[in-house]
Amino acid sequence: xxxxxxxxxxxxxxxxxxxxxxxxxxxxxxxxxxxxxxxxxxxxxxxxxxxxxxxxxxxxxxxxxxxxxxxxxxxxxxxxxxxxxxxxxxxxxxxxxxxxxxxxxxxxxxxxxxxxxxxxxxxxxxxxxxxxxxxxxxxxxxxxxxxxxxxxxxxxxxxxxxxxxxxxxxxxxxxxxxxxxxxxxxxxxxxxxxxxxxxxxxxxxxxxxxxxxxxxxxxxxxxxxxxxxxxxxxxxxxxxxxxxxxxxxxxxxxxxxxxxxxxxxxxxxxxxxxxxxxxxxxxxxxxxxxxxxxxxxxxxxxxxxxxxxxxxxxxxxxxxxxxxxxxxxxxxxxxxxxxxxxxxxxxxxxxxxxxxxxxxxxxxxxxxxxxxxxxxxxxxxxxxxxxxxxxxxxxxxxxxxx
Amino acid sequence: xxxxxxxxxxxxxxxxxxxxxxxxxxxxxxxxxxxxxxxxxxxxxxxxxxxxxxxxxxxxxxxxxxxxxxxxxxxxxxxxxxxxxxxxxxxxxxxxxxxxxxxxxxxxxxxxxxxxxxxxxxxxxxxxxxxxxxxxxxxxxxxxxxxxxxxxxxxxxxxxxxxxxxxxxxxxxxxxxxxxxxxxxxxxxxxxxxxxxxxxxxxxxxxxxxxxxxxxxxxxxxxxxxxxxxxxxxxxxxxxxxxxxxxxxxxxxxxxxxxxxxxxxxxxxxxxxxxxxxxxxxxxxxxxxxxxxxxxxxxxxxxxxxxxxxxxxxxxxxxxxxxxxxxxxxxxxxxxxxxxxxxxxxxxxxxxxxxxxxxxxxxxxxxxxxxxx
Numbered sequence: 001x002x003x004x005x006x007x008x009x010x011x012x013x014x015x016x017x018x019x020x021x022x023x024x025x026x027x028x029x030x031x032x033x034x035x036x037x038x039x040x041x042x043x044x045x046x047x048x049x050x051x052x053x054x055x056x057x058x059x060x061x062x063x064x065x066x067x068x069x070x071x072x073x074x075x076x077x078x079x080x081x082x083x084x085x086x087x088x089x090x091x092x093x094x095x096x097x098x099x100x101x102x103x104x105x106x107x108x109x110x111x112x113x114x115x116x117x118x119x120x121x122x123x124x125x126x127x128x129x130x131x132x133x134x135x136x137x138x139x140x141x142x143x144x145x146x147x148x149x150x151x152x153x154x155x156x157x158x159x160x161x162x163x164x165x166x167x168x169x170x171x172x173x174x175x176x177x178x179x180x181x182x183x184x185x186x187x188x189x190x191x192x193x194x195x196x197x198x199x200x201x202x203x204x205x206x207x208x209x210x211x212x213x214x215x216x217x218x219x220x221x222x223x224x225x226x227x228x229x230x231x232x233x234x235x236x237x238x239x240x241x242x243x244x245x246x247x248x249x250x251x252x253x254x255x256x257x258x259x260x261x262x263x264x265x266x267x268x269x270x271x272x273x274x275x276x277x278x279x280x281x282x283x284x285x286x287x288x289x290x291x292x293x294x295x296x297x298x299x300x301x302x303x304x305x306x307x308x309x310x311x312x313x314x315x316x317x318x319x320x321x322x323x324x325x326x327x328x329x330x331x332x333x334x335x336x337x338x339x340x341x342x343x344x345x346x347x348x349x350x351x352x353x354x355x356x357x358x359x360x361x362x363x364x365x366x367x368x369x370x371x372x373x374x375x376x377x378x379x380x381x382x383x384x385x386x387x388x389x390x391x392x393x394x395x396x397x398x399x400x401x402x
Numbered sequence: 403x404x405x406x407x408x409x410x411x412x413x414x415x416x417x418x419x420x421x422x423x424x425x426x427x428x429x430x431x432x433x434x435x436x437x438x439x440x441x442x443x444x445x446x447x448x449x450x451x452x453x454x455x456x457x458x459x460x461x462x463x464x465x466x467x468x469x470x471x472x473x474x475x476x477x478x479x480x481x482x483x484x485x486x487x488x489x490x491x492x493x494x495x496x497x498x499x500x501x502x503x504x505x506x507x508x509x510x511x512x513x514x515x516x517x518x519x520x521x522x523x524x525x526x527x528x529x530x531x532x533x534x535x536x537x538x539x540x541x542x543x544x545x546x547x548x549x550x551x552x553x554x555x556x557x558x559x560x561x562x563x564x565x566x567x568x569x570x571x572x573x574x575x576x577x578x579x580x581x582x583x584x585x586x587x588x589x590x591x592x593x594x595x596x597x598x599x600x601x602x603x604x605x606x607x608x609x610x611x612x613x614x615x616x617x618x619x620x621x622x623x624x625x626x627x628x629x630x631x632x633x634x635x636x637x638x639x640x641x642x643x644x645x646x647x648x649x650x651x652x653x654x655x656x657x658x659x660x661x662x663x664x665x666x667x668x669x670x671x672x673x674x675x676x677x678x679x680x681x682x683x684x685x686x687x688x689x690x691x692x693x694x695x696x697x698x699x700x701x702x703x704x705x706x707x708x709x710x711x712x713x714x715x716x717x718x719x720x721x722x723x724x725x726x727x728x729x730x731x732x733x734x735x736x737x738x739x740x741x742x743x744x745x746x747x748x749x750x751x752x753x754x755x756x757x758x759x760x761x762x763x764x765x766x767x768x769x770x771x772x773x774x775x
Contacts, residue, residue: 145538155539158513327539 033285035278038239039228041221043209048217049238051229053100058234058249060102061178063090065250068134068171069162071142079131106181109189110196111352112345119358123181130170137164148375156327166373167326169334175250176338180345183230183252184302188347191227192279192295198288207286220283224291227298228276231256245269252305259305262312264399272301296349303346303355307393308400310339311386315401318382330374333382340364343389355392364388439698440690441618442610447680447689448621449603455683456498457595463491464584464591471584475577478568481561485554485659492547492656496669500628500677503621504606505597512632513542515587519657520548522556529572529579536586545583548657553580556658612764619765622692626755627769629674634752637667638745641729642738649733661728668723671748675716678709692759701762708762712754719747 041048064082067074081089085101107113107123137151142162144152151165163169190196197220204210206220215222232241234249241248246257260269279294313336320329343356356364364385368377390397470487474480495516502512521543528534528544536545553576558564568576609617635645636655641663643649656662680691693709701708722744726732732741756767 143535143538143540145535153538153540155510155513155542158517158542160539160542 031285031287033278033282033287033290035274035281039232039241039273039277039280040239041280041284043211043216046216048221049225049228050215050217050222051225051233051238054226054229054233056095056098056100057102057105057182058230058251059092060085060090060095060098060100061175061182062250063092063095064102065171065175065178068131068174071139074135074139076131076135079135080128083128083131102178102182105186106178107185107345109185109193109345111189111193111347112185112354113189114195127174127177127181130174133164134170138162138170149372154327154330156325156331159327159331161327161331163330163334163374166369167330167333167375168337168369168373169331172331172334173338173341176335177341179251179255179338180306180342184306184342185345187227187230187252188299188302189345191223191230192298194292197223197291203288206283218283221280224276224280224283228280231272231276231302242269242273252302255309256302256305259308262308262399262402264395265304265308268301268304272298275301299347299349303348304393304395306339306342306346307355307389308395310336310343311389311395311397311400312336312402313339314382314386314389315397318379318386321377321382322379326375333368333374333377337365337368340368340385340389348392356389360388439695441612441616441695442607444680444690444692444695445607445610445617447682447691448677449598449606451682451687451689452677452680453498453501454595454598454603456494456501457591457598459683460491460494460498461591461595463487463494464588467491468584468588471580475568475581478565478573478577481554481564488547488550488554489659489662492662493666493669495547496666497673497683499632499670500625500673502628503617503624504602505594507624508597509590509593510542511590511594513539514590515546516548517543517546518548518551518655519652520544520546520552522552525549525552525579529575532575532578534582536582545586547587548655549583550580551656551658553583554659614766614768618763622760622763622765623768625674625677625692626752626760626767629755630752633667633670633674634745634748637663637670638723638729638741638748641733642741642745644742644745649736649738651730651733654729654733661730663729664723664726667729668720671716671720671723675713675720678712678716696759696762699762701758703758708754708758712751712759715747715751715754719744719751722747 039049060082064079067079067082078089081087083101084103085095085098088096090096103124106127107120113120141151142153144150146152146154146163146167149165151163153160153162155161161169162171200219201210202218202220202223206218209218211217212219212222217225228238231252232238232248234253235241236244236248245260246254248254256269256272259265260267275294275297279291279298282288282290282294313332317329317333317336320326320332340356341361344354344358344361346355347353348355367381367385368374370376386397386401390400467484467487467490470484474484499512499516506512524541524544528541534541534544555564557567557576567573606617609615613619639645641650641653654663655666678691679693680689681687682689693713696709696712697707703711726741726744729741732738735741760767
């Protein structure tokens, strides 16, 4: 997917220039903001880039997802404690010592949820309900062969998957739902939004280089970095984050890497990284219009990643159902389910609303869980859901489906 | 937006026409690209002279292993005979592992008899519990040849220590498990062989067209998949750290017996080349094959017959691997450069089979690296 915005802008510029009358030749000096080669920004020789809170939450999310497959040790209490970071639940002592948690940032963005507390609470509760299903329904059936309406294990090629009675693999659903509810929501609807970037005296402070108490960065710089951190917070070398794109976490980073690996979308990782870099450089240069243009690019591209992977897994699952490989199908459809759930957190810059509304997502969830759930889902239903999604985006079923 | 995609697509289409394909096939028959070649004769040769005799032999070796296991568990005083029977069956398995189509695919034979390394934790907990369901996929890594490898070689530091386990307080549970693992293999093998000797042979040969679901197309996919994933990657690439960057000695085949993985690899390589040339099982008779098919199609690459190029690369790979020490000793080098050079020779066959051969035959590859996560 190429971005035609620059062309459009160029044409507009030409149009405007040709309409200007040149009686009074006042020459305004246009300073062009140039992004650095890497995501590195300094003030007085010190790096101003900081996103440790995001790195922490990504690590917490990884432990939560691993815990969901730990038949010998996990409990509802251990999972809910990890989710809320209570009672020192983590293996990593640094995480226990942290005052942060995943739960506090799930469905918690300023733009989408500050006046939508009910939905926020429902979403948190929904994710927690998966912990209960996993412990009460899936774990006791560890050594049962799954069958229609019966929880248990099912073969997926060389792997064994553990599914609930409706065929859903809840560790996958939690992992993929967090991509939307935590990473995408915080990035697109909180830190990249003007409500957060320009909060309080942020513009005046950034204009005058007024730093946060005891820090080397302005508040606006830091907010932008926090958005960056939800994608690259666990990167081996965040300054050159794309060198290891796809292998730095199990969440958004991994799936941006996967989409990048599809030749239909090659280049998207560079587009995303460049937009983060240029937006951050724009903040340093006090060019907020340019900053917001980059935020729009990020909203488009990151939302696309979620949409593309949702369709990809629904189509892979459909193919597996047609081939009679239920284990493979359930694994793919559970991932797809999580990505569909994540669509309610995406952000279309043209409408400032998600590409699929919460109600539409809940409608799809009902379709996939009706009756005996995935055991009875038809290829026609999966195609219908897939085209519902592709109709909202600029990519096609063929591009995303394989 | 959509229109622009169309233009790009057309541009790419034209660009693709300009690529310089080095495999030239002279073929007057136009589409289909089977030339005058009789696919049905090739399928018949595969079934009657290679696949079924292979399964018959493998089944016999499993039966011998069953008797040897029964004898050992009746009197656990000597491991020699049961170990020999295990190695014989394991070696023969390398010749039939390729045939994961039809009955073997239905029961997932390969995944049920040879996932290595064995999961020792699962094996021990199964033995401890005294009850286990070998139909569950989570037990696949706790049975088959790799589990027997552990049970005959890995229970103690030496023979005396291993025999002490079988004659100790838990001995009965270990004996039971060993017998159950062999019984599971036997049941799977018998089911696959009887299907081939029953209705499947005819169905396989009758499906002699040229389409994605035809026997030739499907089996060629299975054959290349075996070569790439189970022979090249499983036996050499993964232990050699080709994909992870770290040598993984613990992922060698026949880990507990030790110093067998190279020989097992070479048997698999021979089986793969013999199949390519349509050589009858354990004899030198040759019938219609992938090699004669390429001949019929007159497939040439860089001025040389493609089947000659493929055969000589098989020979180069074999010579290169044969010249190595045991895989264990090679992988103790850091980095294991000699081992990796041999791996490269094994790898060189992949594009010859997966690109040149299949494009000459107009067969499309239907597998890709799974998006596994």
